[in-house]
Amino acid sequence: MTLSTSELTFSQQRNTAPKSEAERAAILADPGFGDYFTDHTAVIDYKVDAEGQGGWSNARIEPYGPIAMDPAAAVLHYGQEIFEGLKAYRHADGSVWTFRPEANAARLNASARRLALPELAPELFIESLRQLVAIDRDWVPSGDGEALYLRPFMIATEAFLGVRPAREVSFRVIASPAGNYFGGELKPVSIWLSTGYARAGEGGTGEAKCGGNYAASLAAQLEAEAHGCKQVLFLDPFNDNAIEELGGMNIFFVFKDGRLVTPALNGHILHGVTRASVLQLAADRGMKVEERKITIDEWRDGVASGDITEAFACGTAAVLTPIGELKTADGVIASPGSGAGEVTMSIREQLLGIQTGAIEDLHGWLTRLA
Numbered sequence: 001m002t003l004s005t006s007e008l009t010f011s012q013q014r015n016t017a018p019k020s021e022a023e024r025a026a027i028l029a030d031p032g033f034g035d036y037f038t039d040h041t042a043v044i045d046y047k048v049d050a051e052g053q054g055g056w057s058n059a060r061i062e063p064y065g066p067i068a069m070d071p072a073a074a075v076l077h078y079g080q081e082i083f084e085g086l087k088a089y090r091h092a093d094g095s096v097w098t099f100r101p102e103a104n105a106a107r108l109n110a111s112a113r114r115l116a117l118p119e120l121a122p123e124l125f126i127e128s129l130r131q132l133v134a135i136d137r138d139w140v141p142s143g144d145g146e147a148l149y150l151r152p153f154m155i156a157t158e159a160f161l162g163v164r165p166a167r168e169v170s171f172r173v174i175a176s177p178a179g180n181y182f183g184g185e186l187k188p189v190s191i192w193l194s195t196g197y198a199r200a201g202e203g204g205t206g207e208a209k210c211g212g213n214y215a216a217s218l219a220a221q222l223e224a225e226a227h228g229c230k231q232v233l234f235l236d237p238f239n240d241n242a243i244e245e246l247g248g249m250n251i252f253f254v255f256k257d258g259r260l261v262t263p264a265l266n267g268h269i270l271h272g273v274t275r276a277s278v279l280q281l282a283a284d285r286g287m288k289v290e291e292r293k294i295t296i297d298e299w300r301d302g303v304a305s306g307d308i309t310e311a312f313a314c315g316t317a318a319v320l321t322p323i324g325e326l327k328t329a330d331g332v333i334a335s336p337g338s339g340a341g342e343v344t345m346s347i348r349e350q351l352l353g354i355q356t357g358a359i360e361d362l363h364g365w366l367t368r369l370a
């Protein structure tokens with residue numbers, strides 16, 4: 001039977017052995033990033049029936065725990081998987097809000113189309129977040145810069161080794177309390193320039209948020225770590241070494257004359273929600289924003305001439321992070337300054353302020369979850 005979205009209501013099976021209040025308090029005192037998970041998970045199943053009709057069913061909240069899956073499940077062999085990432089923020093009055101979830105819902109569906117997975121109604125996506133955060137609301141941290149990181153994902157669960165889109169799929173949401181992504185104080189990060197590896201290419205999956213892109217970035221990530229860097233910058237080697245993005249973050253440059261420049265979405269750059277929000281906030285302040293091609297040569301020359309004064313990376317997990325230096329096999333070729341830039345920090349504070357309810361949400365970006 002095919003169920004339409006509006007017919008789906010969540011059933012709820014409570015975790016009978018949740019973390020104790022003391023255990024939770026200990027975790028929330030130093031949550032780190034991605035190390036701990038809440039007591040529950042949201043799940044919705046998808047199946048294509050004998051008539052070839054696909055539909056979502058069995059929306060539920062269940063205890064967090066291992067997934068029982070057939071060893072032949074398609075996701076384990078062919079990587080048919082997509083994911084999302086967004087945060088739930090606790091406001092001063094105790095209420096819990098999330099940021100632009102409809103953008104994540106739309107992006108999940110764009111990724112689904114690329115990976116031949118089924119689309120999920122945006123209302124159902126947001127309802128799954130609401131259900132999970134409602135039951136696990138005590139896990140939403142309230143410290144400065146802290147939030148509950150929400151990780152929706154979709155996997156091909158059908159046991160079948162032939163290569164075609166799976167007819168059984170599972171959508172899930174897990175949640176993880178999060179402190180500062182890079183740990184400790186906000187220090188500018190060092191970036192490694194990957195020349196041997198590309199993250200994405202024309203017609204590939206670069207624009208989709210899929211696990212495979214991340215798996216493909218790990219060898220470059222190891223190279224970065226071996227050179228003392230935290231993140232990798234990827235270029236488009238077939239397009240004058242145009243700057244694309246980091247393994248999981250978009251990139252911006254602040255110019256001396258007040259311009260803000262970021263690589264244009266070219267079909268293989270991820271459409272970051274943070275990226276779109278930064279562009280809007282910068283335009284609101286009267287900055288001239290440019291989405292265009294920017295090459296590694298322009299970065300190097302811009303820093304040398306003083307035209308480029310700041311560079312930062314951005315994404316949900318780390319918000320805005322100043323880039324300290326760019327290292328390559330030939331040494332440091334660009335260093336936009338060792339401290340955190342003024343513009344970077346100002347936009348970062350404004351964005352965090354909106355997300356945490358300290359600054360008025362003039363764009364209607366917040367949705368209440370609990």
Ligand SMILES: *Cc1c(COP(=O)(O)O)cnc(C)c1O
Nearest residue numbers: 248249250270272273274315316
């Ligand atoms: C998720 C992601 C981003 C950042 O997107 P946000 O919506 O801002 O969190 C940037 N690049 C890649 C490759 C990503 O996967």
